[in-house]
Amino acid sequence: MSTLDITAPLLELNSVTVAVNRQRTTPLELVSDVSFSVTQGECLAVVGESGSGKSITAMAIAGLLEPSMQVTGSITYKSQELTELNPDQRRALAGTEIGFIFQDAMSALHPLISIKDQMIRPIRLHQGLSRKDAEQKAAELLEKVGIPPARNVLNSYVHQLSGGLRQRVMIAMALSNKPSLVIADEPTTALDAAVQGQIMELLGELRRSENLAMILISHDISVVARHSDTMAVMYAGQVVETGPTQGVINDARHPYTHALINASPERAHAPRRLPTIPGQVPTLDQLPPGCRFQPRCSFAIPDSIAPQGMTDFGGGRRARCCNPLGISA
Amino acid sequence: MLLYALKRLAALLPTILVPMVLLFVLIRLAPGGPAGALLGDEASPEQIQALNNQLGLNEPLWRQFINFLGSLVRLDFGDSLFLKANVTGLVLDRLSVTATFVILSMIFALVLGLITATIASRSHNGPLDRILVGFAVVGNAIPSFWLAVMLIGVFAVQLRWFPVAGYAPPTDPIAWAQHLILPVFCLGVLQAAELFRYSRASMLDSMSQPFVATARSLGLSDNTIQNRYVTRMTLVPIMTVFGLSLGTLLGGAVILETLFSLPGLGQLLLTAVQRRDYPLIQGCAFFIALIMVIANLIVDLFYAAADPRIRYGKAS
Numbered sequence: 001m002s003t004l005d006i007t008a009p010l011l012e013l014n015s016v017t018v019a020v021n022r023q024r025t026t027p028l029e030l031v032s033d034v035s036f037s038v039t040q041g042e043c044l045a046v047v048g049e050s051g052s053g054k055s056i057t058a059m060a061i062a063g064l065l066e067p068s069m070q071v072t073g074s075i076t077y078k079s080q081e082l083t084e085l086n087p088d089q090r091r092a093l094a095g096t097e098i099g100f101i102f103q104d105a106m107s108a109l110h111p112l113i114s115i116k117d118q119m120i121r122p123i124r125l126h127q128g129l130s131r132k133d134a135e136q137k138a139a140e141l142l143e144k145v146g147i148p149p150a151r152n153v154l155n156s157y158v159h160q161l162s163g164g165l166r167q168r169v170m171i172a173m174a175l176s177n178k179p180s181l182v183i184a185d186e187p188t189t190a191l192d193a194a195v196q197g198q199i200m201e202l203l204g205e206l207r208r209s210e211n212l213a214m215i216l217i218s219h220d221i222s223v224v225a226r227h228s229d230t231m232a233v234m235y236a237g238q239v240v241e242t243g244p245t246q247g248v249i250n251d252a253r254h255p256y257t258h259a260l261i262n263a264s265p266e267r268a269h270a271p272r273r274l275p276t277i278p279g280q281v282p283t284l285d286q287l288p289p290g291c292r293f294q295p296r297c298s299f300a301i302p303d304s305i306a307p308q309g310m311t312d313f314g315g316g317r318r319a320r321c322c323n324p325l326g327i328s329a
Numbered sequence: 330m331l332l333y334a335l336k337r338l339a340a341l342l343p344t345i346l347v348p349m350v351l352l353f354v355l356i357r358l359a360p361g362g363p364a365g366a367l368l369g370d371e372a373s374p375e376q377i378q379a380l381n382n383q384l385g386l387n388e389p390l391w392r393q394f395i396n397f398l399g400s401l402v403r404l405d406f407g408d409s410l411f412l413k414a415n416v417t418g419l420v421l422d423r424l425s426v427t428a429t430f431v432i433l434s435m436i437f438a439l440v441l442g443l444i445t446a447t448i449a450s451r452s453h454n455g456p457l458d459r460i461l462v463g464f465a466v467v468g469n470a471i472p473s474f475w476l477a478v479m480l481i482g483v484f485a486v487q488l489r490w491f492p493v494a495g496y497a498p499p500t501d502p503i504a505w506a507q508h509l510i511l512p513v514f515c516l517g518v519l520q521a522a523e524l525f526r527y528s529r530a531s532m533l534d535s536m537s538q539p540f541v542a543t544a545r546s547l548g549l550s551d552n553t554i555q556n557r558y559v560t561r562m563t564l565v566p567i568m569t570v571f572g573l574s575l576g577t578l579l580g581g582a583v584i585l586e587t588l589f590s591l592p593g594l595g596q597l598l599l600t601a602v603q604r605r606d607y608p609l610i611q612g613c614a615f616f617i618a619l620i621m622v623i624a625n626l627i628v629d630l631f632y633a634a635a636d637p638r639i640r641y642g643k644a645s
């Protein structure tokens with residue numbers, strides 16, 4: 001912790017695997033061999049189909065996994081090995097170093113406790129403020145996320161707020177103890193399109209003004225393109241491609257990345273039908289041998305049935321593919 | 330809030346009226362009457378007839394009913410046929426004993442139920458959880474009179490820790506407590522078993538709610554989350570159980586007052602029924618119905634206080 005190298009990543013995952021215990025059989029790997037890193041002030045986007053392990057990875061970083069799930073591999077944050085910390089040490093980082101913004105603020109906030117009381121409890125816990133000072137602080141935080149005091153949000157309950165206001169409150173809470181890293185798990189999925197844009201703009205501004213590092217989980221390629229510096233593409237529990245966002249989107253190496261980007265509405269130039277990826281995501285207990293995408297891949301070769309490691313393509317680009325795109329053989 | 334309270338009260342009025350009318354009809358349909366009970370088995374039909382005239386029981390049913398409604402409005406049910414004293418006074422006298430008994434049992438049940446539910450849900454599926462669930466299943470199955478007889482047998486007759494039965498006024502606090510411990514434990518522990526089941530289910534449900542993950546992501550400790558966030562969610566279901574089981578609770582109190590010889594409303598009602606003491610039956614029943622209504626009103630108001638979604642209505 002003492003000598004922080006400014007070029008060292010703020011957060012680094014190395015071969016992180018998350019497995020859940022099952023009755024009468026071996027643990028099931030939900031996330032396998034995930035490696036990526038985030039530096040101070042950087043925004044890493046994580047994309048991938050539903051069930052690819054994005055949220056599980058995020059919760060592993062934030063220490064929010066259920067006790068039935070085990071993390072192996074290494075997660076270092078500010079040179080501290082998180083997987084070796086005891087629960088109390090983990091808890092000390094929660095909110096103060098790593099903030100978490102949940103998808104559905106309606107259920108992520110307590111229905112029976114006023115916004116004020118929910119906001120000031122963690123502030124008082126970590127900053128030791130008096131109730132009055134903490135209330136002041138909560139009001140300032142709300143202003144910072146664009147909620148004027150006149151809205152009287154502090155004295156409201158979550159069911160009285162609109163979706164956009166709720167998500168702003170959620171963001172204010174996540175930032176209330178000044179974390180350096182914020183994980184936003186699909187922060188705008190529950191909102192309508194106009195509000196989605198506002199919330200993403202707010203997150204972008206806060207990120208710049210507070211120099212926050214952010215892990216942004218999203219299904220929306222245009223949001224990813226606009227807001228992230230680097231991205232990681234997940235498929236069936238693995239990262240299949242990482243690299244600078246522009247490079248990955250414009251010139252994908254992995255056939256899955258290519259298909260995913262082409263399947264997103266903004267990218268489809270053809271007016272009628274969106275291209276879809278043939279076949280289905282394999283279930284985690286029936287994974288194909290070797291490359292997990294190979295049964296659905298139109299570029300599969302005989303080598304694809306061998307286990308795949310990450311190949312480095314230079315410039316920060318890495319992909320888990322033995323027959324990558326855009327590389328002339 | 331006041332308007333809400335008045336509205337609820339108006340909605341609850343039929344809850345008193347309907348059982349009172351039913352009771353009026355039922356006690357007159359039941360075989361035997363106060364005259365027979367007063368005069369004993371040897372009384373001649375003429376004697377009974379004369380007494381019924383004197384008690385106003387030979388008047389047409391509709392006139393008796395009007396008199397009865399009048400007594401409801403005036404809160405004056407006349408004199409007890411046997412005890413020769415004003416019914417309202419008699420009832421209010423006994424009410425304090427019953428109220429103490431029931432309220433102490435409820436508090437005991439609430440504390441015991443909540444603590445055990447917290448322990449069980451925090452060690453979900455662990456040995457402690459299983460043992461507590463086992464106790465709750467047993468507690469739900471055994472009748473209160475059986476438990477009372479067992480408790481008296483063991484703790485009063487065998488061990489002599491407590492008096493077998495009877496009551497002492499609170500002016501002598503030690504004797505008062507000694508007389509109340511067994512009945513309160515008996516009524517409370519069975520109610521706690523019921524509360525335990527619902528609270529445990531509600532706590533387990535709340536523990537997997539997203540707001541718990543939010544609280545954890547903000548660094549709150551497990552104890553804080555349990556006591557402030559999870560238990561908070563169970564207050565509403567607990568009040569529901571309370572409201573629903575109030576009838577059982579009062580019914581149980583009647584039985585236990587008799588077994589433990591507590592001079593409460595239940596005991597009074599029971600003797601009144603045995604002697605066909607119509608005014609006393611009606612008076613007791615009225616005040617029991619009134620207690621039910623007030624308790625339900627408290628439950629309703631508590632709901633509104635505990636859940637802001639009820640307070641302001643879904644629309645706002």
Ligand SMILES: Nc1ncnc2c1ncn2[C@@H]1O[C@H](COP(=O)(O)OP(=O)(O)OP(=O)(O)O)[C@@H](O)[C@H]1O
Pocket residue numbers: 020030048049050051052053054055056057066284
């Ligand atoms: N408690 C659990 N026990 C067993 N499997 C689980 C558990 N929680 C999640 N999973 C599985 O882990 C996999 C990854 O889930 P995860 O929530 O990380 O997906 P995701 O990428 O976030 O998807 P989405 O885009 O729908 O949010 C899924 O297949 C899911 O079924």
Ligand SMILES: [Mg+2]
Pocket residue numbers: 054055056185
């Ligand atoms: Mg998810």
